[in-house]
Amino acid sequence: MQAVKLSLKKANKIPIEADTVSPDNFAGKTKEEIEAILAWYGNGQCPLGDFFTVEVEGSDSTENTKIVFDGDVSRVKRIGQGMSAGEIEINGNVDMHCGFGMKGGKITINGDADSWLGCEMKGGEIILNGNASYYVGSGYRGESCGMRGGKITVNGNAKDYLGEHMCGGEILVTGNVGLLPAISNNGGTIVIEGNATMPASEMKNGTVIIKGEVSDMLPSYKEDGTEEVEGVTYRKFVGDVNASGKGVLLVK
Amino acid sequence: MPVIKDAVCSLCGSLCDDITVTVEDNKITKIENACILGHSKFVGMFEHDRIETPMIRKDGELVPVSYEEAIGAAAKILVNSRRTLSYGWCSTSCEAISKAIQLAEETGSLIDSTANVCHGPSALAAQEKGAPGASLGVIKNRADVIVFWGCNPVHAHPRHMSRYSSFSKGLFSTKGRKGRKMVVIDVRKTDTAKLADRYVEIEQGSDLLLITALRSAVNGHEDVIPQTVAGVSKEEVLELAETLKNAQFSCVFFGMGVTQSRSKYKNGDGVSSLISDLNQHSKAVMIGMRGHYNVTGFGQVATWETGFPMAIDFARGFPYYNPGETGANDVLVREEADAAIISAADAGAHFPQKAVRHLAKIPVIQIDPYANPTTELADVVIPAAVVGIEAEGTAYRMDAIPLRMKKLIDTEFKTDEQIAKDLIAKVRELKGGA
Amino acid sequence: MSEILIKNANLCDPIQGINCENMDICIRDGKIVESVSENAEIIDAGGRLTMAGGFDGHTHSAGKINVGRFINPNDARRKLVPGLSGPEKRTEKTRAQVGYNTPNTYAIGYRYAKLGYTTICEAAIPMLAARHTHEEFKEIPILDKMGLSLFGSNWQVMEYIRDKEPEKLAAYVAWGLKASRGYGVKIVNAGGGEAWGWGKNVNGLYDPVPNFDVTPAEILMGLVEANEKLQLPHSVHVHCNNLGKPGNYETTIETMKMFEKVKPTVDRQSLHVTHVQFNAYAGTSWRDFETGAPMVSDYLNSANHLTFDLGQVIFGPAVTMTADGPVEYANSRLLHEKWSNQDIELEDASGVVPLSYSPKSFINAVQWAIGLELALLVEDPWKIMFTTDSPNGGSFVNYPEAFTYLMSAKKREQVISGFGQMALDRMVLPGIDRELSFYELAIMTRSMQSKMYSRPEKGNLKVGSDADIAIYDIIPGDIDPSVEHEKVKQAFSGAAYTLKDGKVVVKDGQIEATPMGRTYWVNAKVPADIDSAMQKDTDIKFKKYYTVSKSNYMVEDSYLPNPVEISTEGVF
Numbered sequence A: 001m002q003a004v005k006l007s008l009k010k011a012n013k014i015p016i017e018a019d020t021v022s023p024d025n026f027a028g029k030t031k032e033e034i035e036a037i038l039a040w041y042g043n044g045q046c047p048l049g050d051f052f053t054v055e056v057e058g059s060d061s062t063e064n065t066k067i068v069f070d071g072d073v074s075r076v077k078r079i080g081q082g083m084s085a086g087e088i089e090i091n092g093n094v095d096m097h098c099g100f101g102m103k104g105g106k107i108t109i110n111g112d113a114d115s116w117l118g119c120e121m122k123g124g125e126i127i128l129n130g131n132a133s134y135y136v137g138s139g140y141r142g143e144s145c146g147m148r149g150g151k152i153t154v155n156g157n158a159k160d161y162l163g164e165h166m167c168g169g170e171i172l173v174t175g176n177v178g179l180l181p182a183i184s185n186n187g188g189t190i191v192i193e194g195n196a197t198m199p200a201s202e203m204k205n206g207t208v209i210i211k212g213e214v215s216d217m218l219p220s221y222k223e224d225g226t227e228e229v230e231g232v233t234y235r236k237f238v239g240d241v242n243a244s245g246k247g248v249l250l251v252k
Numbered sequence B: 001m002p003v004i005k006d007a008v009c010s011l012c013g014s015l016c017d018d019i020t021v022t023v024e025d026n027k028i029t030k031i032e033n034a035c036i037l038g039h040s041k042f043v044g045m046f047e048h049d050r051i052e053t054p055m056i057r058k059d060g061e062l063v064p065v066s067y068e069e070a071i072g073a074a075a076k077i078l079v080n081s082r083r084t085l086s087y088g089w090c091s092t093s094c095e096a097i098s099k100a101i102q103l104a105e106e107t108g109s110l111i112d113s114t115a116n117v118c119h120g121p122s123a124l125a126a127q128e129k130g131a132p133g134a135s136l137g138v139i140k141n142r143a144d145v146i147v148f149w150g151c152n153p154v155h156a157h158p159r160h161m162s163r164y165s166s167f168s169k170g171l172f173s174t175k176g177r178k179g180r181k182m183v184v185i186d187v188r189k190t191d192t193a194k195l196a197d198r199y200v201e202i203e204q205g206s207d208l209l210l211i212t213a214l215r216s217a218v219n220g221h222e223d224v225i226p227q228t229v230a231g232v233s234k235e236e237v238l239e240l241a242e243t244l245k246n247a248q249f250s251c252v253f254f255g256m257g258v259t260q261s262r263s264k265y266k267n268g269d270g271v272s273s274l275i276s277d278l279n280q281h282s283k284a285v286m287i288g289m290r291g292h293y294n295v296t297g298f299g300q301v302a303t304w305e306t307g308f309p310m311a312i313d314f315a316r317g318f319p320y321y322n323p324g325e326t327g328a329n330d331v332l333v334r335e336e337a338d339a340a341i342i343s344a345a346d347a348g349a350h351f352p353q354k355a356v357r358h359l360a361k362i363p364v365i366q367i368d369p370y371a372n373p374t375t376e377l378a379d380v381v382i383p384a385a386v387v388g389i390e391a392e393g394t395a396y397r398m399d400a401i402p403l404r405m406k407k408l409i410d411t412e413f414k415t416d417e418q419i420a421k422d423l424i425a426k427v428r429e430l431k432g433g434a
Numbered sequence C: 001m002s003e004i005l006i007k008n009a010n011l012c013d014p015i016q017g018i019n020c021e022n023m024d025i026c027i028r029d030g031k032i033v034e035s036v037s038e039n040a041e042i043i044d045a046g047g048r049l050t051m052a053g054g055f056d057g058h059t060h061s062a063g064k065i066n067v068g069r070f071i072n073p074n075d076a077r078r079k080l081v082p083g084l085s086g087p088e089k090r091t092e093k094t095r096a097q098v099g100y101n102t103p104n105t106y107a108i109g110y111r112y113a114k115l116g117y118t119t120i121c122e123a124a125i126p127m128l129a130a131r132h133t134h135e136e137f138k139e140i141p142i143l144d145k146m147g148l149s150l151f152g153s154n155w156q157v158m159e160y161i162r163d164k165e166p167e168k169l170a171a172y173v174a175w176g177l178k179a180s181r182g183y184g185v186k187i188v189n190a191g192g193g194e195a196w197g198w199g200k201n202v203n204g205l206y207d208p209v210p211n212f213d214v215t216p217a218e219i220l221m222g223l224v225e226a227n228e229k230l231q232l233p234h235s236v237h238v239h240c241n242n243l244g245k246p247g248n249y250e251t252t253i254e255t256m257k258m259f260e261k262v263k264p265t266v267d268r269q270s271l272h273v274t275h276v277q278f279n280a281y282a283g284t285s286w287r288d289f290e291t292g293a294p295m296v297s298d299y300l301n302s303a304n305h306l307t308f309d310l311g312q313v314i315f316g317p318a319v320t321m322t323a324d325g326p327v328e329y330a331n332s333r334l335l336h337e338k339w340s341n342q343d344i345e346l347e348d349a350s351g352v353v354p355l356s357y358s359p360k361s362f363i364n365a366v367q368w369a370i371g372l373e374l375a376l377l378v379e380d381p382w383k384i385m386f387t388t389d390s391p392n393g394g395s396f397v398n399y400p401e402a403f404t405y406l407m408s409a410k411k412r413e414q415v416i417s418g419f420g421q422m423a424l425d426r427m428v429l430p431g432i433d434r435e436l437s438f439y440e441l442a443i444m445t446r447s448m449q450s451k452m453y454s455r456p457e458k459g460n461l462k463v464g465s466d467a468d469i470a471i472y473d474i475i476p477g478d479i480d481p482s483v484e485h486e487k488v489k490q491a492f493s494g495a496a497y498t499l500k501d502g503k504v505v506v507k508d509g510q511i512e513a514t515p516m517g518r519t520y521w522v523n524a525k526v527p528a529d530i531d532s533a534m535q536k537d538t539d540i541k542f543k544k545y546y547t548v549s550k551s552n553y554m555v556e557d558s559y560l561p562n563p564v565e566i567s568t569e570g571v572f
């Protein structure tokens, strides 16, 4: 087991781009080596040691490496980008693109997450104990496939465009979501326990379950009886008809 | 007495190129063919509050300095910055925009256009679905159904309807307005709506619902449309869909009412899909009603030089694009920017309070012919020639047709292009010396 | 005066008939000369393969490509070909770069130069938007550029053909080239652009264009007559009708045959047919779709009046962009892809649709094979220009990969082994064992272009020619491209040296210098009386139908910082 603890020395406004912060990149490295890893900060690069107090215990493989952010990192972007294994725990708010393209391992955030949480994620798990902003599990601009695998759990609310272009994997939101969740999705499962507005626009494939209220149901779904999931009966809608979609939208 | 014909009006995205300008004693004394907005730009130049000299803020006061001194002070700000925002660049020439992009690249800055607060969402929409359009003359010659959605050309683009759309005549539209159906979709009965054959009033923010309903109707899925949608009756939705399907050639002109309403770019995205669906039945295209005369040009130049139309972050030395993260408003509201260049844009009027408050805290360089609330915030003020009047250059009409703006009168002021070039040179000098 | 002596070059220069012979090359002030003084800077080529700079005579690199960039920001980050794609930081010598299929302008210049290419021809200039093409040209470093102006659905053209006014038509073509600073006449799906104005298409050579009472065949014949009357340096450049449709090979051969009777007034072909891969389809639907390349190649082997280019497919993402508006709309519906369209008043249409070619799709596999079949079944390489119709069939940065398909049957076998039986049944490629030599490759990538575009100073290293030179890290005698195809690919992916006008612009695959290239355009002289009669008609078009003023239509000098005006004398 290797444990790495990062504590931000001083709150920052210009975001630190922490795409180098992942178990893959930290495993087997010493405190000094980790401190020397460069991160972008505005238009220049600085060693992580400039920003963080780094504590390292043990040395181990990626799977057995855990990184803990001690406190708020709401201006640290791209934590865990592309990670394949191991664990990251963030005890505070986190900035955009956390878990971008991650392939495996686990990220736990005890705080709020800014936009693009788990964007283009392929595997692994993200647990957010707080609120999410825009574009949870979506794709990069212009891309036709967003999240492809893995699971994101939001124990809180999420803003607009949750799961945009999702092609696989699972998203669970225990609270409410904003506009247009599951837009243009083409696979995967989204469960929203709270309320949603205009869900599943242009869904081609996939399943969306909304347990709370739906506002502004889009006029592009055919009602098709009911379906029972885990003992609860939902009205079943199929669409989006304008995308010749076979997606299933279950609402209360 | 020189009379200049076929001058381009550099006010709105219609970019009318048939203006006749009379110049006497290096002053414009007569304008023909321009609308009232355009007219006021040509003559108003002398009435507006021109910035008369370069200025630097010293002890809280803006004091006159030479161009050289102002450029030097501005370059120093740029060299010392870790995250400069360069914003505006939509009321200037493509040649100036090109240099502004190079400056941003060399200083690792972020550059964004005024599309950030107007038609930016249409770019995002195009990135989802593409942009099925046509040059304006295609509408003039062919369209028998014209829809204005969330725009009010009577006030914003006064000659649009006579030159390009509703009232224009062409090879296959010899009857002009009489041979056309004009539909206006909006949340209130605008002056444009008053001229329409059909006005469809929708509930605020429900554009996507109506777009989706129209698509369902066009695609033969009437059954999924509820009795009312977006405040419009199903019957009316079906009628409108029929009108569009039965057209020979239809065009949807969409404005900020669409791009800036709830669900933003997904509206444009939806319109684009609607146009695609309509083409299964008849020819249809869409065109965004761009406001600033060269906001389209910024998008074009930025796209060929950086790959992206706006919100470009050069922090890492190569362009990165992600509106919502790299937009002007995004980095101001988050208080990321530590310096700003604002060119020909009134940041004070366009951005939310929080963004403006942040601007007040950081060094701001203004490049503009005119004083405006941004001047109050600026630390370095660099006056510029008015492009299209005192300087020539390229601008792109709302339909991406490039036109050459003429220089009509002489000026002592430097052009935006020259100012950007001077800044690049000075930045290089400072960096080389460091 | 600057002098360079390239010693010990293994020169492959088909125009001079030199086939990989060791010799020295002398350069003075950007041109090839007999000899240089002792002060000449010396480059030791070390026996490595040396050719004239490459010449891509059909690429979409300025203008419409911007729509491709605009709708696909996701292309910017694609790093599919190392060193030739994806984001790259600015350096002291180079601007920042992005992209793969739709790179930014700087990347286009640098990356072509790295491949040893020094000249490109943009395949489609919509005249009303010509400034845009030239604005992008200005930002493409290093390369010499030219562009072809679109005439195939132009109202005035169709009316003159209908009204049998060949002289005015020629005058109009001359004026259009001058207005748009174009180099030649491009015809895309003749008449189809106008039909697309109503959401329709023309279905072949004899299907009349709605409202204009002319057929595509008449448009083609009318324009070729004008082209030859004006003695233009390039022939008409034709994108055939029915592109992309199974069974279209018949239209293609019919089109080619129509030009047999044309007498070119310049010593070159009378017709260039572009991206024939997309026009060599047999079958009657996508279900029974199969290669039409053998039929087309048979005809090409029997004909001597034309040249063609391949439009080779590269597997992976691509972006289609063409003035063929109806084809793009059909593509987007078929593939459920993004669709951009831009009809140009009185002139033409256009569309842009991204797509991806997969070896798993039998259609894509057959398309891939057709391009190679054409290249290998047509015997005379002087008729063939190598292209991918970049980025329609794939990005030009894949040229080195594609060269190995041409030079190595083993490499082809490797790719073919991934195809399903259905694909194999619909192609003839597996039975072809021809492998091209460096000499033949040089013909297809630079030498034939010299004649095809009447640019005697390009595509060869004769005394007097431009010193545009590529040296590749291959010793021709020491390599068997059939087996060592990976080495061939490496060498062509980053030239050891690229010289542009005698200046080293690439060294060891890296950019050394970024001079501004030229823009060639054609000024064809027309008798004044014919010109003024034509201008009267044009005036009416502007007054009644265009939305810009005639005076604002002409591209001004300031858009061509380094112009080369090619004057021709019309024969009336």
Ligand code: SF4
Residues within 6 Å of the ligand: B009, B010, B011, B012, B013, B014, B015, B016, B033, B034, B035, B036, B037, B038, B039, B157, B158, B159, B160
């Ligand atoms: S419509 Fe616009 S471009 Fe035309 S004259 Fe009026 S303000 Fe100028």
Ligand SMILES: [Zn+2]
Residues within 6 Å of the ligand: C058, C059, C060, C123, C274, C275, C322, C389, C392
């Ligand atoms: Zn082409």
